[in-house]
Amino acid sequence: MKKDKEKSAIDLINKLYLKRTTSGVGIQYDPLTIVEINLLRSLISYDCLDYHIIKAITSIQDIGQINIKRFEDSIKEITRSEKLRDHLTKWKIIIPLEVVLRKRQIKINSITFQLISFKTLKKKHPTEYYAYFKNQKLQTEKIENRKCRYLVVEVNGYSLYNAWKNIEPTFNLLRGLFDFILSYGQWTFFTLPNFRTKVPHPETIFGISSDSKQEFLKFLILKSKPGQLEFKTPQIPGLNKYLNVLKKKPKDNSLLDLISDIFRLYSQAMEEYDLQYGFLKFWQIAERIALSDPCGPSANTIKKRIIYFTNPTPEFDLSPYIERLSTKRNKLVHSGIDEIEESDFNILKSICERAIVWLYTRRMNIKTIHHLELFYTSKDFDQNKIKATLETLTYLNKERKNNSTGPKT
Numbered sequence: 001m002k003k004d005k006e007k008s009a010i011d012l013i014n015k016l017y018l019k020r021t022t023s024g025v026g027i028q029y030d031p032l033t034i035v036e037i038n039l040l041r042s043l044i045s046y047d048c049l050d051y052h053i054i055k056a057i058t059s060i061q062d063i064g065q066i067n068i069k070r071f072e073d074s075i076k077e078i079t080r081s082e083k084l085r086d087h088l089t090k091w092k093i094i095i096p097l098e099v100v101l102r103k104r105q106i107k108i109n110s111i112t113f114q115l116i117s118f119k120t121l122k123k124k125h126p127t128e129y130y131a132y133f134k135n136q137k138l139q140t141e142k143i144e145n146r147k148c149r150y151l152v153v154e155v156n157g158y159s160l161y162n163a164w165k166n167i168e169p170t171f172n173l174l175r176g177l178f179d180f181i182l183s184y185g186q187w188t189f190f191t192l193p194n195f196r197t198k199v200p201h202p203e204t205i206f207g208i209s210s211d212s213k214q215e216f217l218k219f220l221i222l223k224s225k226p227g228q229l230e231f232k233t234p235q236i237p238g239l240n241k242y243l244n245v246l247k248k249k250p251k252d253n254s255l256l257d258l259i260s261d262i263f264r265l266y267s268q269a270m271e272e273y274d275l276q277y278g279f280l281k282f283w284q285i286a287e288r289i290a291l292s293d294p295c296g297p298s299a300n301t302i303k304k305r306i307i308y309f310t311n312p313t314p315e316f317d318l319s320p321y322i323e324r325l326s327t328k329r330n331k332l333v334h335s336g337i338d339e340i341e342e343s344d345f346n347i348l349k350s351i352c353e354r355a356i357v358w359l360y361t362r363r364m365n366i367k368t369i370h371h372l373e374l375f376y377t378s379k380d381f382d383q384n385k386i387k388a389t390l391e392t393l394t395y396l397n398k399e400r401k402n403n404s405t406g407p408k409t
Helices: 003-017 031-045 049-059 068-086 118-125 159-182 233-246 256-269 274-288 299-308 319-334 342-362 369-378 383-401
Strands: 090-097 105-108 112-115 128-133 136-142 149-156 204-209 214-218
Touching: 003 068, 031 049, 049 068, 049 112, 068 090, 090 159, 105 159, 105 233, 112 118, 112 159, 118 149, 128 383, 136 342, 149 299, 159 214, 159 233, 159 256, 214 233, 256 274, 274 299, 274 319, 274 342, 274 383, 299 319, 319 342, 369 383
Parallel strands: 128 214
Antiparallel strands: 090 149, 090 204, 105 112, 112 149, 128 136, 204 214
């Protein structure tokens, strides 16, 4: 760390030390303190959260002896002990599911969710849960009979919140897959403002720890009317085929890894209350499919890749429309000018859904994002260029086998 940054960090540590209290979170917690904590997080070299900084500040014995190395070592010890406790406590998390699905369990991303009725839940688990602060019960929440199904999953975590964060991406992957199957090809009209999701995020989840602690977590979400939807018979085979290929945790950078991430984003896009934010989420899905990243293809290349999934023909070319969508997106993101129409949302949603199916059906041949990038860059090659590319790659492979990195002299 540079000397000026180190001095700034030490100054902030001293300021925060003077704000210690014997009540609450252990430190005077106000807007200025929150800014100072986050500035300190930006100055130190170790990645951590706000409450890690607070714990490190409140554990200082002699402020005169503190330096950056000792402070960062304290942060590391706090996070290390949390990781150790992650493996000591197991939580059984109960999640209300507003979809009727006639299965006893679902395995996805190497995690198994049990599906039970309220009747079964009442027999096997308590229905009363609590919010705690320093081991004091502050609030009680009961699981009511809402005639819905409940997902039950076991996961490690030193707290219910931490256990939930460990399972949350997989839950959103599952929710996105459900929404995709239930909403595929469906357009919405005259619904502003409204939710489009068929699988709303639960307002509350419940947890039972391995040491018999009963807790609940509430989420700051807009309430949506439960749909109580049931998968139709023709939708079941499609659901099962996706569940089958996503049963195990996919390898990093594999095409299934990309598809899993897209379903997670799909759940976020469908639960957006405002049209423009839902549109931006689907644009984000389109960019993921087009392999957009800060060091990746240009904006024009991304648009061309999105256009590919519209299946353009000389008689019906959607390129001008995609260009207009891109302009609307840029106006919204960079200038705050909202020109998004419901038809824009619906068409972009359909393009993304078509692309998801395309990726799924080609997962055996295009196995990784590296294969997909190569496909994008070479799909318009003519036969002569394909032949030349294959010959060059064969030559390069042969050279590498011979441990040669360049022309022989």
